Ligand code: VGL
């Protein structure tokens with residue numbers, strides 16, 4: 001495992017929810033394959049007292065990002081539905097900090113940093129580095145990693161623990177993240 005946590009690290013697990021996994025409403029091929037990788041990272045974080053944040057896409061019905069309202073996506077991750085639940089095999093620790101996003105009708109939030117209060121938490125905890133994994137790499141993982149860099153965190157992305165919606169975007173997305181300063185592990 002390429003992960004070596006240091007004091008003042010946190011792990012951010014982005015949107016590992018049923019709707020982004022095979023059988024879900026916005027399913028990524030192999031989206032569920034991130035689960036064992038992320039579970040191993042979570043276990044390692046817990047052993048090292050590294051805080052774990054888990055974000056979830058948490059839309060109301062008729063959210064602005066849905067195609068019925070001219071948005072980019074089919075309906076997905078509707079609050080209270082099975083599709084919005086974390087993948088059943090994801091071992092979310094009891095002490096994980098939950099970050100909900102996309103819960104307003106009128107705006108979308110791809111980044112776990114976007115108006116969620118996450119930065120205040122990280123400042124309060126004196127965090128220096130963030131590890132980012134989850135779904136989907138070119139959407140919410142990318143937005144989260146770019147915001148982590150913007151907020152001056154050393155940002156590490158474990159690609160094994162992520163998947164693309166569309167692999168055609170892979171090279172462009174990797175280049176964009178690397179140019180911004182995200183470190184690939
Ligand atoms: C996401 C598409 C729409 C994500 C969220 O979590 O990557 N993708 N909403």
Ligand code: ZN
Pocket residue numbers: 057059065073076077102
């Ligand atoms: Zn969404």
